[in-house]
Amino acid sequence: MDTFTFMIAIIFMMMAVQFNQYWLIFAIVALMILSMRDLTTTVLLIIATVILLFGKEYLADYWPFVLFGLIILSLIIGGKQKAEQQPDMFGGGDMGGMGFGGF
Numbered sequence: 001m002d003t004f005t006f007m008i009a010i011i012f013m014m015m016a017v018q019f020n021q022y023w024l025i026f027a028i029v030a031l032m033i034l035s036m037r038d039l040t041t042t043v044l045l046i047i048a049t050v051i052l053l054f055g056k057e058y059l060a061d062y063w064p065f066v067l068f069g070l071i072i073l074s075l076i077i078g079g080k081q082k083a084e085q086q087p088d089m090f091g092g093g094d095m096g097g098m099g100f101g102g103f
């Protein structure tokens with residue numbers, strides 16, 4: 001998961017909540033879901049959206065703590081996934097797969 005992109009999306013959603021632009025919140029969520037590859041990130045984004053929409057009155061003074069809490073939660077959830085392996089630079093075979101065959 002790209003934590004920076006998630007953080008920027010949460011900040012934009014917080015600004016949209018403050019200006020009562022709910023269509024913008026749903027547009028941000030739709031674009032983020034379409035561009036994400038991970039189910040846990042999608043679930044976390046939906047949870048963050050629900051928290052921002054229903055806790056609007058209570059979160060006005062504590063938005064930095066909410067932002068950092070959501071980022072920490074995303075790191076915890078994202079850290080449980082397996083690290084992707086990098087492919088080998090050269091394929092197997094004679095001479096490291098460089099195409100020298102019979103030499």
